[in-house]
Amino acid sequence: MTTPGGEATLTSAAAVDVGAGAAYTAFTADFDIDPAQVPSGAVTPPDDGTLATISLTTFNPEGTVTVTGLDGALCADVDYADDEKAVTGTIAADLP
Structure with a gap:
């Protein structure tokens, strides 16, 4: 992933569905994602971490x-x- 701070290799991923599959949020990062943060959608990267969040709503x-x-x-x-x-x-x- 290219960011204003440079290149980051994303090595971790997690996702959560919301509303019985009506919406999805995917996270990918260059740090280990804390599984306890995923259900709330509040994944917090460390100061030196890179996190990409993709939110999709589907019907x-x-x-x-x-x-x-x-x-x-x-x-x-x-x-x-x-x-x-x-x-x-x-x-x-x-x-x-």
């Missing part, structure tokens, strides 16, 4: 979200469809 989920880049923006390819709607394309969100 009737059928599809994929693939993170394709982190360099000034979080980029993800989305392929989602259900009986009422479909989303296909790329999302890019600037990182502060």
Whole structure:
């Protein structure tokens, strides 16, 4: 992962679902994630740690979200469809 502070190799991951699968939060980090912090969604990195958090809200989920880049923006390819709607394309969100 590229951050304003440099490169970080993310070696740990955890995730939690909220609302019986209506929303998901994924965490990946360059430190060991404390499993006790994951259910609350309040994973706190150490002062020298790097943490990436990806939050997704889904309804009737059928599809994929693939993170394709982190360099000034979080980029993800989305392929989602259900009986009422479909989303296909790329999302890019600037990182502060």
